[in-house]
Amino acid sequence: MIIEKQATKSVFRFIKYIVNESAITIKEGDIANDFRMSLNLNAKVDNSSDVSRLELTIDVSDINQVIAAHVVMTGYFESINCDEAQRNAFLCHNAPAILFPYMRAYVSCVTAQSGMSPVIIPTINLRKEGENLLAQISKASED
Secondary structure (H helix, E strand, O other), X not given: OOOOOOOOOOOEEEEXXXXXXEEEEEOOOOOOOOEEEEEEEEEEXXXXXXXXXXXXXXXXXXXXXXXXXXXXXEEEEEEOOOOHHHHHHHHHHHHHHHHHHHHHHHXXXXXXXXOOOOOOOOOOOOHHHHHHHHHHHHHHHHO
């Protein structure tokens, strides 16, 4: 006997992403295997809509500054039947973990297509950045 179980629809889901900005600079020289990376998260929350946006900006360069990449990506997330606190928690903790692998893949593909070895951004734990983002959103909603 087969028992079918109804799929439960999540209250928070990833809709799509868009690459808003992308710039890669490659100079003559030897690319160092040591890379520097900065990451910035910015959430756009519209309380009149079920769709929230998370903007992820990354800047990566080798220590010799032979290659430098700047990418801005926006992820769109839908939250249905969530209160504000629950939506913000999902947006700040889950959304970065969902969006970051797309950013990593994008940078790897674009750098590989430029005729060089791909730049592979390491996986990172975004929990601290998510906590900072949640604090920013909470403070903005109080003002």
